[in-house]
Amino acid sequence: MKIQSVHIRNFRKLKNCHIDFGERETVFVGANNSGKTSAISAIVWFLKNTEKFTLKEFTATNWSHINALGEQWISDETVDEELLNPHLWDSLVPSLDIWLTIEDGEQFRVNHLIPSLTTWNGKKVGVRGQYVPKDIKTLYSAYKEAKIKAKGLEATEEWGKASLPYLYPQNLCDFLSKGVNLKEYFDVKYYIIDPALDLDEEDYVQQTPDTELANNPLEDLIRVDTILASREFSDPEGQADSDIDTLSKQFQQYYKSRTIADEELSLENLDLLGGISNANKTFDEKLRRAFEQPIGELKNINYPGFQNPTIKISSRIQLEESIKHDSAVQFAIHGMEDMTLPEKYNGLGYRNLISIYLKLIDFRDRWLKSLNEGKSIEPIHIVFVEEPEAHLHAQAQQVFVKKAFEALCNNKILEENPWLSTQLVLSTHSNHIVNELDLSCMRYFKRVMEIGDKIPVSKVINLSNTFGSNEETKQFVTRYIRLTHCDIFFSDAVVLVEGPAEKILIPRFLTKAGLTSYYISVIEINGRHAHSFRELIEKIGIATLIVTDIDATETRLEDGKERHFSVITAKGKDYKTGNPTIKSWLSGKDQIDTLFALKEEEKTIDNVRITFQTPVNVKWIKDSEEITEICPYTFEDALIFTNLELFRQNGLNKMGTITTVANLLKKSDSAKELQEKIFEKLERKSGFQKAEFAISLLYKDDFVDLVAPTYIQEGLEWMKSYLDSNGNTDGK
Numbered sequence: 015m016k017i018q019s020v021h022i023r024n025f026r027k028l029k030n031c032h033i034d035f036g037e038r039e040t041v042f043v044g045a046n047n048s049g050k051t052s053a054i055s056a057i058v059w060f061l062k063n064t065e066k067f068t069l070k071e072f073t074a075t076n077w078s079h080i081n082a083l084g085e086q087w088i089s090d091e092t093v094d095e096e097l098l099n100p101h102l103w104d105s106l107v108p109s110l111d112i113w114l115t116i117e118d119g120e121q122f123r124v125n126h127l128i129p130s131l132t133t134w135n136g137k138k139v140g141v142r143g144q145y146v147p148k149d150i151k152t153l154y155s156a157y158k159e160a161k162i163k164a165k166g167l168e169a170t171e172e173w174g175k176a177s178l179p180y181l182y183p184q185n186l187c188d189f190l191s192k193g194v195n196l197k198e199y200f201d202v203k204y205y206i207i208d209p210a211l212d213l214d215e216e217d218y219v220q221q222t223p224d225t226e227l228a229n230n231p232l233e234d235l236i237r238v239d240t241i242l243a244s245r246e247f248s249d250p251e252g253q254a255d256s257d258i259d260t261l262s263k264q265f266q267q268y269y270k271s272r273t274i275a276d277e278e279l280s281l282e283n284l285d286l287l288g289g290i291s292n293a294n295k296t297f298d299e300k301l302r303r304a305f306e307q308p309i310g311e312l313k314n315i316n317y318p319g320f321q322n323p324t325i326k327i328s329s330r331i332q333l334e335e336s337i338k339h340d341s342a343v344q345f346a347i348h349g350m351e352d353m354t355l356p357e358k359y360n361g362l363g364y365r366n367l368i369s370i371y372l373k374l375i376d377f378r379d380r381w382l383k384s385l386n387e388g389k390s391i392e393p394i395h396i397v398f399v400e401e402p403e404a405h406l407h408a409q410a411q412q413v414f415v416k417k418a419f420e421a422l423c424n425n426k427i428l429e430e431n432p433w434l435s436t437q438l439v440l441s442t443h444s445n446h447i448v449n450e451l452d453l454s455c456m457r458y459f460k461r462v463m464e465i466g467d468k469i470p471v472s473k474v475i476n477l478s479n480t481f482g483s484n485e486e487t488k489q490f491v492t493r494y495i496r497l498t499h500c501d502i503f504f505s506d507a508v509v510l511v512e513g514p515a516e517k518i519l520i521p522r523f524l525t526k527a528g529l530t531s532y533y534i535s536v537i538e539i540n541g542r543h544a545h546s547f548r549e550l551i552e553k554i555g556i557a558t559l560i561v562t563d564i565d566a567t568e569t570r571l572e573d574g575k576e577r578h579f580s581v582i583t584a585k586g587k588d589y590k591t592g593n594p595t596i597k598s599w600l601s602g603k604d605q606i607d608t609l610f611a612l613k614e615e616e617k618t619i620d621n622v623r624i625t626f627q628t629p630v631n632v633k634w635i636k637d638s639e640e641i642t643e644i645c646p647y648t649f650e651d652a653l654i655f656t657n658l659e660l661f662r663q664n665g666l667n668k669m670g671t672i673t674t675v676a677n678l679l680k681k682s683d684s685a686k687e688l689q690e691k692i693f694e695k696l697e698r699k700s701g702f703q704k705a706e707f708a709i710s711l712l713y714k715d716d717f718v719d720l721v722a723p724t725y726i727q728e729g730l731e732w733m734k735s736y737l738d739s740n741g742n743t744d745g746k
Contacts, residue, residue, distance in 0.1 A: 045461065107144060566616070587606070
């Protein structure tokens with residue numbers, strides 16, 4: 015038995031989200047504030063912490079609808095019975111649908127969740143948890159009474175003098191957010207939902223049944239454990255022991271949870287009890303001598319009082335207390351095992367890694383303890399770990415994600431009882447963690463703006479089927495993500511570039527374009543492979559600027575075969591682009607003249623903008639009015655012609671490729687001649703180191719005024735407009 019999926023509605027940003035679970039691991043990825051933590055909270059709260067709900071958990075776009083319903087309640091002396099129908103709240107309140115897959119032979123474990131013996135196929139059951147009014151009429155009466163009282167006070171002379179803007183409750187949400195009103199009138203109710211009514215549509219949910227269950231039916235089926243990002247891993251020094259989650263304290267808790275009381279010890283433990291008893295006697299005598307004088311003095315002041323009882327200091331040695339101090343856990347020095355250091359002398363990253371693992375092992379053993387004791391056990395153990403990277407350095411993150419699931423399953427009981435299943439859910443912002451996993455286990459949280467609403471909500475994208483049956487493309491993208499540690503899953507937007515020069519200089523251009531308030535990832539696609547990322551980019555819907563080269567080619571016949579040769583870009587030559595990215599995204603527009611004629615909106619496909627070199631007007635002689643039109647071929651020549659005067663300044667000696675460009679400028683009599691010489695250098699791939707060229711431009715004060723080529727400026731302007739409008743380019 016496993017959790018197949020959950021469907022969360024009306025919980026914070028998660029207005030209507032379907033999340034498929036992996037059989038082993040599920041990883042929540044997405045930009046900051048995209049709903050990953052909300053998803054974990056919704057699942058955990060509905061399964062075991064139902065007391066935590068507040069009005070802030072209700073999706074903000076629903077508040078106006080709740081207030082409108084409240085206004086309808088009190089608009090007349092009596093209320094229409096239909097307005098007290100519980101189903102009116104179904105689309106407004108937080109809810110969680112959880113679907114479980116059932117293996118053959120496990121049906122008896124879910125007999126209380128079977129919706130219909132005639133239609134059920136024995137493979138899947140579902141439960142809905144919904145945070146709804148306990149009794150609609152009671153809520154209606156209480157709200158109406160409070161509203162009438164407020165209106166009565168508003169009619170008085172005293173209220174007018176008080177200059178109050180309004181009296182409580184202003185509306186139904188105001189009433190529910192006051193004090194304990196929400197907990198007073200709302201609670202989680204559970205319902206059986208029918209797989210036969212579940213359509214294969216992500217946004218669809220079936221109507222809430224009329225009959226609720228007496229209690230939470232999942233308590234005996236699912237055990238939930240969590241490690242939240244707010245956990246207090248810290249250095250033992252500088253804080254009270256009670257404030258710190260040290261390894262010593264964790265080992266102590268682990269020991270206490272697995273041992274039994276002294277009086278329940280078996281016969282083989284009598285020697286241990288005898289040793290502890292003798293140690294207590296010896297220590298008691300030492301304590302008596304140490305405290306003899308101060309206790310004697312206390313007798314002279316009639317302390318502690320009533321009938322002057324005698325103070326006696328007595329010890330009681332308990333094994334768990336012996337590992338309570340911060341030096342209880344020691345680290346042996348490699349190669350010198352007889353020398354040890356307390357835990358505080360080891361790096362936080364290493365100790366935190368051990369600490370998280372210890373928690374996972376503790377979760378596992380506490381769950382399985384019930385089976386060892388002959389008690390009933392939940393067949394599903396789900397563990398949530400929120401942002402493990404919050405306290406782990408990069409190397410520890412990679413070790414953790416490789417071993418975390420193994421730690422939860424490393425027990426012979428699980429091998430002997432295959433009906434027990436473990437599922438691990440991680441949320442992360444770390445590309446180090448993502449790089450160790452397959453795309454199939456990732457769920458991408460995408461921020462969207464619903465039509466008519468000004469508050470963003472989230473959708474969850476299952477990346478397991480992003481590439482369909484295109485296995486070759488999937489392997490390429492997955493390998494590339496792992497090799498480059500790209501953070502496409504955590505950014506507000508992404509800029510895909512072809513080479514190292516763009517990768518180095520684009521961040522400077524982003525700053526000049528006023529895009530520093532967004533988290534924008536610049537990813538080098540190592541040539542012309544942006545089209546390979548098309549399925550992924552379209553799936554996650556991230557704002558994407560593709561900076562690519564126009565790559566003009568000329569078709570010639572050689573030995574009776576058509577061959578394509580790179581040429582300097584020019585108009586009216588019947589040249590075509592040889593760039594697969596342009597041909598993929600702008601299908602049917604491979605003619606250079608056609609590409610030059612495209613309007614800005616024709617280079618935009620939904621959330622993606624393609625930008626490539628376009629003609630620029632160059633003043634070859636600074637003070638002359640004569641203009642030469644140049645059609646750049648690459649990022650480098652576009653950059654040079656956009657900043658021609660910067661490359662003409664004196665003193666550009668011994669600066670590698672910059673000096674090469676400056677010398678070419680001096681030896682050229684026209685812009686066309688300069689372009690031909692740059693083209694020759696780039697095609698020969700000698701004497702022009704692109705990365706070195708970009709780095710020199712980035713760090714030399716001589717180029718502080720460097721301007722981005724026009725085509726890149728236009729692309730960045732599009733990106734800023736797109737992000738500033740939350741993706742609503744029509745201004746809604």
